[in-house]
Amino acid sequence: MLEKVLSLQKQIVNFFEDRNISCKLSEQDFCRNSAFLCDVMSKQNQLSVSLHGGTKSIHDMWQKIQALRKKPTLLKSVFSRPHISAKHFPQLAKVAGRSCNVKEYTLVLDSLIAESNDRFKEFEKHNLNLQLAYQPHLVDVNQVPDRFQMELIELSEDSILKSLFNAKKDQIELSKNAVKYPRLRQHARQMLSCFSTTYCCESAFSYMTQIKNRLRSQITDVHLEDQLILKSTMLEPQFASLAYDKQPHCSHEMQVVCMRSLSMCCVLLF
Numbered sequence: 001m002l003e004k005v006l007s008l009q010k011q012i013v014n015f016f017e018d019r020n021i022s023c024k025l026s027e028q029d030f031c032r033n034s035a036f037l038c039d040v041m042s043k044q045n046q047l048s049v050s051l052h053g054g055t056k057s058i059h060d061m062w063q064k065i066q067a068l069r070k071k072p073t074l075l076k077s078v079f080s081r082p083h084i085s086a087k088h089f090p091q092l093a094k095v096a097g098r099s100c101n102v103k104e105y106t107l108v109l110d111s112l113i114a115e116s117n118d119r120f121k122e123f124e125k126h127n128l129n130l131q132l133a134y135q136p137h138l139v140d141v142n143q144v145p146d147r148f149q150m151e152l153i154e155l156s157e158d159s160i161l162k163s164l165f166n167a168k169k170d171q172i173e174l175s176k177n178a179v180k181y182p183r184l185r186q187h188a189r190q191m192l193s194c195f196s197t198t199y200c201c202e203s204a205f206s207y208m209t210q211i212k213n214r215l216r217s218q219i220t221d222v223h224l225e226d227q228l229i230l231k232s233t234m235l236e237p238q239f240a241s242l243a244y245d246k247q248p249h250c251s252h253e254m255q256v257v258c259m260r261s262l263s264m265c266c267v268l269l270f
Helices: 001-007 008-018 030-051 058-078 091-097 103-119 119-133 146-156 159-166 170-177 182-192 199-211 221-232 239-243 251-270
Strands: none
Touching: 001 008, 001 030, 001 091, 030 058, 030 091, 030 146, 058 103, 091 146, 103 119, 103 239, 119 182, 146 159, 159 170, 170 182, 182 251
């Protein structure tokens, strides 16, 4: 939305001027601040879009959040350069040119860094658990609980399993192959079973409102639960195998024809 407003700046200003109404977009400072806000929010929006969906693991989510936390620090260092980088601040570079007073923007980035550190500080305690589940070959043995240390030492010399971790194979398949490491395997299962978002819960409520609408208000809870399972599951039923041994239901007209044919056969026989 911010990008659209900035791209239509002249048209919006002309629209207001034709009606003798002052427009903030005609002010250089307001446009420059809007451009800076647009560049920063676009990076936040990229994170929001990347976190959508119900199939992402908590490790994927945490990696993306950690990357976002590092971006304001990089953007702050960009302002120390003599010219504004069009790669990092495309909208600001268009509006302000190659240079502008960036002191106030540096303060905004400092506030953003402090807010991110405060908001995600609770996740820091889970860094070791996540790494132990998804990258155990990179964990320092001295930092983990005693029950994992012996298995980590053995894993450090397991070149085949280490190559699978480095290749970033499917984590579920990796846990199946880690039979020789039961404690690490159990820890990985616990982390894999965690829901990374509330997507499943929110989608279930949405599906329920679609199923139990005003035309089906008398549906029972049992049937509603069955239909919710069918709607929310990711498994595809094997209709061909399910219907293979089932007798198809004939129409009423076909049943009448069959009965008449059977009667004629009985008459001919007797």
